[in-house]
Amino acid sequence: MRYLLRAEPSPGLLPRLLQPLAKRDLTPDRLRASREGTAMRVEISVTLPEGMVHLVAGNLRSVVGVVRLEVEQGRVAA
Structure with a gap:
């Protein structure tokens, strides 16, 4: 699963984007x-259960500064 985001740059942006994963005890496979x-352009790749895809997307959309979010399903590139 890949979440592709556009956001306003701010010092606290990246920790705020990782919070929805951390509260579910998930670690990203890749963060760029x-x-x-x-x-800011941010890519978060993570392996998670199908039922969590939209929950995490909703949390990411509500992060202060996020302007756009796209969700790409499929395998995480190595």
Whole structure:
């Protein structure tokens, strides 16, 4: 599962994005973040049960600063 986000850059953004996983005792398989001008692009790849996909997506959408969220299902690239 991959969550692709666009967000406003801020010092606390990445910890806020990891919180929905941490509270479910999940660790991301991959976390990539880069600043692109006035926005942050973040990719979070994680293996999780099918039933949690939309719960985590909803939590990520509600994070302060998140402007856009896409969910890609499939295998996590190594």
